[in-house]
Structures are given as structure tokens and as C-alpha cells.
Amino acid sequence: MRTSWADSVANSASESAAPASSGNNGLLRPTRSTYVPPHLRNQTPSTDLPAPPPAVQSQANDRVGYGGPAGGSRWPGGSRPDYGRPGYGSGGRTTAAAAGGWNNRSGGWERGREREVNPFGNDDVEVDGAFTEQENTGINFDAYEDIPVETSGDNVPPPVNTFAEIDLGEALNQNIRRCKYVKPTPVQRNAIPIILAGRDLMACAQTGSGKTAAFCFPIISGIMREQYVQRPRGPRTVYPLALILSPTRELSCQIHDEARKFSYQTGVKVVVAYGGAPINQQLRELERGVDVLVATPGRLVDLLERARVSLQMIRYLALDEADRMLDMGFEPQIRKIVEQMDMPPPGRRQTMLFSATFPKEIQRLASDFLSNYIFLAVGRVGSSTDLIIQRVEYVHETDKRSHLMDLLHAQRETEIHGKQSLTLVFVETKKGADALEYWLCGNGFPATTIHGDRTQQEREMALRSFKSGKTPILVATDVAARGLDIPHVAHVVNFDLPNDIDDYVHRIGRTGRAGKTGLATAFFNENNTSIARSLADLMQEANQEVPAWLTRYASRVSYSGGKNRRTGGGRFGGRDFRREGSFNRGMDYYGGGNSSGGYGVPGGYGGGYGPGVASAWD
DNA sequence: AAAAAAG
Known part of the structure; x- marks a missing residue:
């Protein structure tokens, strides 16, 4: 029988005799041996720290609407125009445009979409049944509050507790149900509102914690919401709206497979491009239209140099395993893609970096790609x-x-x-x-x-x-x-x-x-x-x-050399390097510091987020 | 020093 992550959280919370809210924040020694994520270790009750995230969702959207006349890509609830295309999506059950004003957009490949292969490999009739089947009653969702979260940056949007709270669109919601995702994982709870608010993000969260969905949902949702964007039509050039880069071919394939499930019948087209495979097939796929391009760096550079892909219309850029992408071997290539081709600069695109580990020096490199970003560290080191x-x-x-x-x-x-x-x-x-x-x-x-x-x-x-x-x-x-x-x-x-x-x-x-x-x-x-x-x-x-x-x-072992010495940064690197200056305490190997008293370190934290529907976590 | 990523 499957146990959900929420179950495990609830269990670990009920096992805990020392809730974080008990007021003795100064007493940081847990009553039993529990795992504490590195970025929350060595905390001292500290008063000179920034306030916890604001209680009210900030509508802050500090970026200009993309592409001028098309206007803001996000809109306050209620005032969103109905972008529904007449006569479109008459297929029935997945058509949500009428109900929610959602735009099941199409980039001009409707015919391809009608033939869209069901990536779930079933007949997909009992979407609602699948949902209730997975539904667990009696889960203590308050226990979610016990997941250690550290955020920094301006106007951090507060986390959400359910997918229902966020308006991702009905087509995407159906896919979430098809995937049997019941509740957002901690990284999803925190990252999705941040991305939906249009903010850049640097997120520390272990693979396996649901990060693929954390950046895919808002990207797909955002593209669905866009007014139909007229993209230039080069003779053979395609203009994706989102780019997801990963360090290995297999990982790109995996992300593509996931993203295809999330985008099923949304009209958002996901294509993957990576080396070692015949390029012609990938070119054909691209020519059939692409909104989200998942790629490894080498093949992408090849496509860019052949002018088969242009990054001119990129609104979303996601780097998976970002610390690897920015290490010595990859960095020049990534810099070339992000800075030296035709991609819009930070501020005119939304950039999301995800990694389990974010050494200070890599954070510094990464900050070149970001604009007024939010730093987020969620939960434990998964492994x-x-x-x-x-x-x-x-x-x-x-x-x-x-x-x-x-x-x-x-x-x-x-x-x-x-x-x-x-x-x-x-x-x-x-x-x-x-x-x-x-x-x-x-x-x-x-x-x-x-x-x-x-x-x-x-x-x-x-x-x-x-x-x-x-x-x-x-x-x-x-x-x-x-x-x-x-x-x-x-x-x-x-x-x-x-x-x-x-x-x-x-x-x-x-x-x-x-x-x-x-x-x-x-x-x-x-x-x-x-x-x-x-x-x-x-x-x-x-x-x-x-x-x-x-x-x-x-x-x-001496303290000299070795790449394992992250002096002041800590192994996890789960700390915003922008704060190093004011918070570096000499003795503090792990960087320490506490960001939000409200989150604290719960006494019963020890479960991690392992148990759950397997694929729900990546 | 090795691995990955273009062909």
C-alpha cells in the first residue's frame, strides 16, 4: 500500500512532542535525534533577522510585460480577458476555456494536437475516479508547516497548501489528477506561487522532491494563459517560449516525458533536443511547433548556430541541476546560450534555477542570470x-x-x-x-x-x-x-x-x-x-x-585544500549568498542563520519527504 | 583527475 508524503509528515509531526510553535525557539536541541537540514543547523535564536515572509500575497510583478503591445503576461484575478478561441477545443471533457476563461492556446498546430498521443498510457476516462482513489482523509495538513523552509528576497509570495488554491487552469489540473498528485510537495508549495507571481527564483531542493513539476506547472500554465503570441516565422526557425536545460541527455528525456504529461491537451507543445541522437527527427519535431524546449546544452548550441531555433521569444528559462550547469565544464556553454545568443535579458524573461546544492561561488555566477530573485531552500537534503x-x-x-x-x-x-x-x-x-x-x-x-x-x-x-x-x-x-x-x-x-x-x-x-x-x-x-x-x-x-x-x-584531514571545503558556505549550500556578508559567523561551518522565526526547526522533523507516489516527486 | 555536452 502506498503511503503519501503527507501521511509521513503527519506521522512525524504527531510523533513530535515539541512543536515549533511552543515558544521556546531558543531551545534548539530536539528532544530526540532528528535530522536537520544543513541550512537550518547551528541556528541561534536571533533577533537581527529579516521578517518572515509577508502574510499577504504580494501581487508584485516587477517585470514589464513581455514583448510590449501584448501587455503583461500575468493579470490580476477577474480582469483577465477571455482569450478563448471560438470554435476551438470542441473535443469535450478537457475543454476548460469556456468555464474558466482559460485559453487552451494553440500555436497553429491544432491538427497535431488532435492526434496527441496520450502520455499516460491509459484511456484516461476516470480522471475523477483516480483522484478520489488517491485521496486521503484525515491527513494533518498543518503538518506541512513543519517543513523547514528558508526564503529570502523582496516580497516573497506565501506558500500554498493545495493545487486548488492556485489557478493553474482546468486542463493542467486534470493532468495533475491523472498523475495522481494529491498535494503539492514542499518545494511545489513554495516555488509555484513564486513563479506564478512572475519572480525569478533560485531554489535548493533535492531531485526527487518534485521540482520538475514545480517549474513545469507554472511554465505550462503561464503559456496557456498567454494571449496568443504571434511569433516571427523564419523560414525554418522556431521560437520557443520556454527553455529547460539539463546536464545529461537522459535527464532531459525524463523531464520531457514528465512535461508531456503535464501539458497533455493543454495545447502547449513540449519538444526535447539532445545530442547523440539523429538531429533530423528532432528538427522535424521542432518544425511541428514548440512552446517548451527541453534540451542539453551542446545540441541546443548546434540548433542555435544553424538558426533552427531562436531564443528571441523566451519568457521562461529553467536550469535543472543548476550547480552542475554552472560548474567549470558547462559554464561557458551556458553563458553562451543565456547571454550571447538572442535570449531576452534578465527582467524580460523569468529565470528559475533548481539544484540540491548551491555553493556560494556558483550562486554568484548564477546571479548574473537573475533579476531581483527569490532564494528558496526547502526541506532536507533528500538523500x-x-x-x-x-x-x-x-x-x-x-x-x-x-x-x-x-x-x-x-x-x-x-x-x-x-x-x-x-x-x-x-x-x-x-x-x-x-x-x-x-x-x-x-x-x-x-x-x-x-x-x-x-x-x-x-x-x-x-x-x-x-x-x-x-x-x-x-x-x-x-x-x-x-x-x-x-x-x-x-x-x-x-x-x-x-x-x-x-x-x-x-x-x-x-x-x-x-x-x-x-x-x-x-x-x-x-x-x-x-x-x-x-x-x-x-x-x-x-x-x-x-x-x-x-x-x-x-x-x-587538514583544513587546507580540497574541493570539499566550502568555508563559510556549508556543504548543502542552502543559504542565500547575498546574505553572507551580514550573517557570516566565523565558527559557523554551515552558514547558519535563521531567516524566519515562524518556520523554525520543528522538534519532530525527521521524516523527510520520501514516501509518496513515486513520480509525484520529480 | 574525471565526467558531461556537438559531430
Whole structure:
């Protein structure tokens, strides 16, 4: 039986004997060992802090209407003109234009839309039934208040509690029901109103916390609401209204799949473009019309240089895994796309950056892309939940294979019939991935591998084969570390530990999803001393058993070099760098500081938002 | 130092 996230929140709240509102905000030590997200740690009761978010929704819309004569793209309730197109959308049940004044817009490809494939893979008749089926009575929705949230910026719109509170449009609402999303997740509760208010956003929220929907819903809704926008018609150039960038091809595909569900029968067309696949097919898709383009940077640059895509009409820009997108390898390419092509500048487009981790230096880079943005940090570091059991074992380099074999044997025995349990093994190099896959297969363990030296076809095949359980072991490089939602991953093995603790966080976050518990095992040896300290800290914060030998390694590590030293910033980076100046306290490794007394750190916070309908969280 | 992203 499925448990919803709200259930778990309600449970954890009822377990808590120390509600945040009990007035003893100064008493920050929880009554029991609970996980506290890094950005809320080391708080001191502080009075010199900004006020909590305003109680009244700000209608602040500080950007000018896009494109001049078309006017503001957002409008106060009630005064919205009816953009319904006569004779349009006579298909019946999904037509909402008449009721709500919603514009089931079309960019001139109505015929294609009539043939739109149902991305839900069912007949989709019982939308309402599906909703009630999922509906849970007796949920303590007040418990949502216990999710630690930190926001900063001007006039932060308050969070919402339900999808119904926000006017996303009936067509989108139906898709939300089809997806069986009952309640917005914390990041959705907070981010959607911010985006709907037209504000730029930098959001810290772990993949798996529902962030894809958090930026897709407002984008799709916003495009639906737009007055029909006359886009230039170059001979072969297309003009998307929204651009979503992600660091890997597979992640772009996944976002595209999700976005297609959300946009079903809304008239909003979503297209994906990524490298390694024949460009001609993607060009044909683009020519059929595109509102939302999901892409990896390389292929997009190619399309831009061929003048097959223009960014001139972009109103929404979303960077997924934004810290990765702005790291050394990607930054020039991203800068080129965002700053050196024909995209409207900050202020004339809406920019949304999402990431689990936002190091200060990356925030600084990112702020170039933003205009008067709101910083949002929601909840825990997803992978550090109680749902994931983290283990570290000392394994010499030469013993790794046999040790892995032992683990796989043990797991075989505990395998539950019916559902294949999957093991994801991370290694450092592409060569190492191939070698380990070969060795595993040779030893009777059906394995496959995914890494950047494989063809896109091989990569997608490997992922399918793994997901289906045909090869229940996947050996992967960091290409699979971020964002991928693979159900039934029971075990993540860090065969080679990464050098960066953030990568570790993302890797183990591939398990412990959909309310299932997950196991993460790391092989540690002398080659990994650079991560010892941050690993020990992370595990301790997540209430995991830290082996004494690891603690010794951790204490031995000097404070000098190492990319894991985020001096003053903290590992989570869940803090607005704009506030560093006034709030940096020397001793405070995690940045500390409290933003909103109203949110505080609830005594019973320990659940995280693992349990729930799996896909609802990405 | 490695990985990812164009062909």
C-alpha cells in the first residue's frame, strides 16, 4: 500500500512532542535525534533577522510585460480577458476555456494536437475516479508547516497548501489528477506561487522532491494563459517560449516525458533536443511547433548556430541541476546560450534555477542570470533521509570486486519475489565501468553499464534493461548520478567514492524513493581521504552510524585544500549568498542563520519527504 | 583527475 508524503509528515509531526510553535525557539536541541537540514543547523535564536515572509500575497510583478503591445503576461484575478478561441477545443471533457476563461492556446498546430498521443498510457476516462482513489482523509495538513523552509528576497509570495488554491487552469489540473498528485510537495508549495507571481527564483531542493513539476506547472500554465503570441516565422526557425536545460541527455528525456504529461491537451507543445541522437527527427519535431524546449546544452548550441531555433521569444528559462550547469565544464556553454545568443535579458524573461546544492561561488555566477530573485531552500537534503541506510566499509582497492560480489550475493538472497530489486554501482571512470561490467557478467551477475563513451543508443538500452530488471545491476559513472528517477533501486554502491560530497549526495539519492527504504554502501580506502570529513559529517547528520575508523580519518584531514571545503558556505549550500556578508559567523561551518522565526526547526522533523507516489516527486 | 555536452 502506498503511503503519501503527507501521511509521513503527519506521522512525524504527531510523533513530535515539541512543536515549533511552543515558544521556546531558543531551545534548539530536539528532544530526540532528528535530522536537520544543513541550512537550518547551528541556528541561534536571533533577533537581527529579516521578517518572515509577508502574510499577504504580494501581487508584485516587477517585470514589464513581455514583448510590449501584448501587455503583461500575468493579470490580476477577474480582469483577465477571455482569450478563448471560438470554435476551438470542441473535443469535450478537457475543454476548460469556456468555464474558466482559460485559453487552451494553440500555436497553429491544432491538427497535431488532435492526434496527441496520450502520455499516460491509459484511456484516461476516470480522471475523477483516480483522484478520489488517491485521496486521503484525515491527513494533518498543518503538518506541512513543519517543513523547514528558508526564503529570502523582496516580497516573497506565501506558500500554498493545495493545487486548488492556485489557478493553474482546468486542463493542467486534470493532468495533475491523472498523475495522481494529491498535494503539492514542499518545494511545489513554495516555488509555484513564486513563479506564478512572475519572480525569478533560485531554489535548493533535492531531485526527487518534485521540482520538475514545480517549474513545469507554472511554465505550462503561464503559456496557456498567454494571449496568443504571434511569433516571427523564419523560414525554418522556431521560437520557443520556454527553455529547460539539463546536464545529461537522459535527464532531459525524463523531464520531457514528465512535461508531456503535464501539458497533455493543454495545447502547449513540449519538444526535447539532445545530442547523440539523429538531429533530423528532432528538427522535424521542432518544425511541428514548440512552446517548451527541453534540451542539453551542446545540441541546443548546434540548433542555435544553424538558426533552427531562436531564443528571441523566451519568457521562461529553467536550469535543472543548476550547480552542475554552472560548474567549470558547462559554464561557458551556458553563458553562451543565456547571454550571447538572442535570449531576452534578465527582467524580460523569468529565470528559475533548481539544484540540491548551491555553493556560494556558483550562486554568484548564477546571479548574473537573475533579476531581483527569490532564494528558496526547502526541506532536507533528500538523500540524507532516514529512508536511506548509509554504510561505509573499508575496502582496499584490490578487494573491491570480491567485496562487491559478497554484497550482490547477499542481496540475491534477500530478493523479494515479484519485484526485481536493482543495484546501481557507481565508479569513477568510464573505463572502470566497462571493466567492472565485463567482470560481473563473467561472474554470473547480469550487469550493464552507462557512461559517456557509450553511444546514446547503448545508454538508453542500458537504462531500459536496468529498469526492466533484465540486467538488475547497472554500473555507472556520474552521468547517472543526478536527477534520474529509477524506481526499485534498492541498493546504491559507491564502488569508487566521488571526490565531491555533493556527488555522493546525488548518487545515493537514486535509492530510497517512493517510500521505499534504500541502502547505500560506500567502499572507502586511502584514496578517499579527501571526502572523509564531509562524508562523516553527512552521515552523522543523517543519523547514520559512523564507523570509528572513519571519524579518525575525518579528524586527520587538514583544513587546507580540497574541493570539499566550502568555508563559510556549508556543504548543502542552502543559504542565500547575498546574505553572507551580514550573517557570516566565523565558527559557523554551515552558514547558519535563521531567516524566519515562524518556520523554525520543528522538534519532530525527521521524516523527510520520501514516501509518496513515486513520480509525484520529480 | 574525471565526467558531461556537438559531430
